[in-house]
Structures are given as structure tokens and as C-alpha cells.
Amino acid sequence: MLSRRQFLATSAAAATLVSTRVSAADIKTLQVYIDGDTNISDWWNNILKPAFEAANPGHTFNVTITRGVADGNRTIAERALAALEAKADPQVDYFEEIEPAAVAGSVEAGLWLETSEANVANLKMINPAAIQTPIRMPYRGSQVLIAYDSAKVANPPKTFAELVAWAKANPGRFTYGRPDKGGSGSNFVIRAIHEGNGKDPAAFTKDNFDAAKAEEMLQNGWAILKDLHPFTFGEGTYPAGNTPALQLLAQGAVDMIPAWSDQALQGIKTGVLPETVKVVQLQDLALCGGFAYSAIPSNATDLEGALALANFMLSPETQTSCVRDIGGFPGISWDNLPADLKAEYIDVIPVSIPTFPSGDWQTAKNDGWYKNVATNIVRD
């Protein structure tokens, strides 16, 4: 017979053992890094996390937000690369969004885990509009649209020329964000550059950057934007980001802005933007957009969990949530999603998604905009 005291002591010890085993060994926590806007990190924390935990018992993830800190996820990828060389723990299992090619030396060093249908089954459903490579997985998309207040704008512009004409006829009622502070302004500036160069996105590729030629091509865009400059809100006081631009629209300070499809749709749905706000895409050439690509570092401590997370992200359920909850485009093709969902979003489903190369072109575009458009410098 055990005495009461002995019994208590053994059961307490057993309980301690059990509880430590459950917390330390049975629940594996993945480290996920996000540098997107609040809508994305909120979606991961509030909606995806419980769903992932329910679908994968014993697994969870912890979101670290790197938005606006140093170079965001790139800095974390550089740290992971250093850890790879030092054979240390990279402290990251999953990049919500990363451009592997932009992290110097990472591809050559083998930092990125190769994914395919073999280890992430749902990759077989991938959206054909997205470009998949073995080391990055497209999982959500968005595109810049023109958001306008339908109570003030009866006939929204259908072409870039109509948009400029509207802005000039309604001084101070249109604005766009600074190109380096957010994609909505950036892609509007790119659309102006496209407009000035024969509406041909193919004229800009990753490998055709040449400083002298770029200066000439960009000048065609600056001419259009300088012409528009005095007619924008506050005669050229461009807001510093996606959200500040949406704020101006929400406060009724402007009637039309370029905005990310996901942010505008979500804003209208949640009441952050007035319900009279509508979105439209330009018909002559759409504004740019693209997919967010996730990647897994090959030295992640929990590769199995990271692959499970990748598969979860590309499941029809998560992808439906991507459309419904954050107004994003799915990373898998629409055929794998409920039919009524497609019908509901038919207006904003992109026919084509023009892109603009990253790297030198982006740098030249952003710096050129500050020096040519924002400064009010008249060059003769």
C-alpha cells in the first residue's frame, strides 16, 4: 500500500513528466516570417493559425513580423544564409514571402529547399498565371486596381489616358502613394512608365537594364507624371504608403487612388472604406500585380512541419479563405475553388497580370521618381 504522501508525490512527478512531454515534444512550433502589410499578418495569426493547428495536430506556428524593420524578410534570409554557412540554427522555418534571387548568394549556396508535387502534393493545382520555380511557391496574388468613390465618380476611367483626363478635370481629387513606400503607388508609377513606352511591359526585363537606356525610357514616364503632378492631392504631396493612400480615400480627401485589390476589397468588406468605394481595372493595359512566393530554408529545423504548412497553404480551404478573407487572388487555379466564389469575384479576376522586373529597374524607378517627379524640379 502506498501512503497518502507517497501517492501524492508519485502522481505529482508523473503529472510533471506528462505535461512537459506534451508541451515540449508533442507541439512543434514553426517559425514563420512575414513582412507584408497588417492584413496579411492578421490573416495568418487570426484565421490560418487555428485552422492549421486543427488540420495538423501537434503542429503550430509562430509569426514574426519583419515589416519595416531593416530589409524585412531579406534580412532574415541573410541571417539564415549565414547560419547555413556556420551550420547553426537559422531560427526560421518558413518565409511567407521572399524573392530567393534577391538574397545574394542564397540560391548558389543551396539555402532554399526544392519543392514539387512530390513533397507538397497541392502544388499540382498551382495557378497557371503564377510562375513557379523549384525553390519558391506562389500562394496568393494581388494586383493594383483603381479604387474610386462611386458617389463622386459616375464614369470611372477605363484607360490610362481617361484616368489622367479625369484627374486633370478634378484637381486634387486623385493621388497615389510614393513608389518606394508601397506597391500601389509603385505599380501606378510603373503603369505611367509603360504608358510612356508603348504600353509594352515586355520592354522591361530583368536582364535588359542599361543605365543610359533606362534613363531615356524612364523619362517618358516622368513626363506623364510631371504633367499629372500639379493636379494630384495637395499638388504633389504623395502619401507615404498603401495605407495612408487608402486613408485619404476613406476620409473623402480624394475620390480616386490606385490600390491593391486585396486591401481595397478587404477595406470595403470590413467597412474601413465607405461602401460606395468600387474598384475597376484599366482595360487598355492592366496595372501590375503579382504573386507572393513562399520559400522554405533548407536548413530549417522542422522541414517536415514546413512542408505540411506549405501544403496547408495551397489547400482549397486556405485558398478560399485567401479570396474571402483578404481579397487576394488564389495561388491555385480557380477550377479548384468553389464555383460560386469564382462567380462572385469575376470582375476582379485578372485576365493578364503585367509585371515589372525587380532589381536595377526598381531602384532606377524609385530614385528617378524622387528626383524627377516629387521635387518639382523643372528640367530644361
Added chain:
Amino acid sequence: MPDLGTTSGGVAPRHIQRTGLGLQALAGLALVALPVGLLGTLILWPTVRMVTATFLIDGNLSSDRYFAFFNDTYTMANLRYTLEMGLVSALAALALSFGIALYLRFSAGRIATLIHGLSLFPLFVPSIIISYALVRFLGPNGLFQLLLEQVGFTHYRTPYLTPVGPFLAFVWENIPLPVLVLSAGLSQVSDHAVEAARDLGAKAPRILFEILLPQMRRSLLIAFALIFMGIIGAFTVPYMLGPPAPEMMSVFMQRTLGNLHDPEAAQVQAVVLMVISSIVGGFYIATMVKSSEVVR
């Protein structure tokens, strides 16, 4: 230093006093060793390394990067704007807080306590909150504009995204510190001097310019140096409230590093700003040293 011993009283025999002082000095050095060591390893050493790096191009000594800095009109416009913003905002904040400090010096009672509390309030508000609050309050269709429209004024133009935006935020943000410094300075001006001047028929302006201001020069310089250095290095306020161009140096530096991926240029910008700050900081230290000599 040598006459410090005499101040501690002449009762104790000399040799005991000397040992005591030696220990005291050692203890003092030990106390400052940690902060000085931290300062050296975490601030001075990286600074020296960074400054050296800006003069090295592929291992060769060169000042090309500085030539590029001072020959770029856009960069110079940003630098000029930063200094002007620092000067104008610091002077405005100083003038306002001098007024408040004067009022507090010569008034007592509930209203004075209330004003004292209010003037220190911004000390506890982070600049990101000030920035958001000003966007909502002074922004287009914000509360201020709505209030003005209620009384029939409809020509309001928001300072948001213009240089006036960060100016207002800087003034707001930089009232508490000079109020504290100037109040301390004013408390050293003796009531007798002011009363004597009054008895001789001096009016308020004369008291201000001939009694108060001459005695306040040091406090004013210290307060100015502190807030000027804070403003030219500020990031959040000009980022959120300021115009796209010209940019204040901190915003420009962040963009150069983060968006243009040009760390060398960003370092040069940092060094230039640091040199300017050090000059103002030098004034501050010189003033401090002088005033402590006077007290001694």
C-alpha cells in the same frame, strides 16, 4: 580637483583623508568603467569603423563618396531642408517653452499646476502616436477642419504631407524638455534681482532682456542643442507627416539603405549628419562644462 579635499572639512588628519580620496577615486572610476566600456564597444568603435569605411573604396583611401554627396543637388536639398527644419522647429519650440517656463516661474496655483502638467504631457507620448493623432486631427477632413467649417471658415489647407506637418509635430514633441531645462534655469534667477528692478521702475520687457535673458543664456543654449539634435535625427515624424521631397536626412538615409541598397551612400549621409550633430553637441558640452565651473 586639488581643492576638493578642503570642502570635506578639516577635522580629519591629512593622511587619512588622502587614502579616503584614493579609494573614492577608484570607486568612481570603477563605476564609470562599465558605461564608458559599453560606450566604447557599442558606439565609438562601430562609429570609427563606419567613418573609416566611407573613406575606403576597394581598399584605397578616397573622398569620392563625399564629393558625390556634396555635388548632388538632390542630396544637398535634403540636407538644407533637414537643417532648416531643425533650426526653425527648435527655435519655435524654444520660444514657446520659454514662455511657459516664464509663466510657471512667476505664477502659482491650480492653473499653473495644470499648465505645468500639460506642458510635460508630450514627454510621455511616442512620436508615432503624435504623428497619427496629427494626421487625424489636422489631416484633410480631420477634426480641426470640421471645427473650422462649423464657424464658417472653409479655406483650410491641411499641413499633412507638407513641411508644416512635421514642423508642428516637432514643436509639440519638443516642448517638455526645454520647459524642464528653462524652469531649472529660471529658478536660479533670484527674486530679489527681479524685485529690485521692479522697484526701480523697470517694465516687464526690460526685466526680460536685462535681468532674465542674460542669466538664461546657458540654459537656452543647452535646451536648443538638445532639441536641435533630436529633430535633425528624427525619423517617424517626417516619414509620416512630411512631403515626399525634400526628405529629411533620416528618411533619406533609410531609403538609400533599404530601397536603393546603397549602404555606402547611406553611411556617408550618416557621417555628415553626425558631424553636424557633433558640432552642436560640442556647444552643448562646452556650455555644460562652463556652467559646472561656475557652480564650483
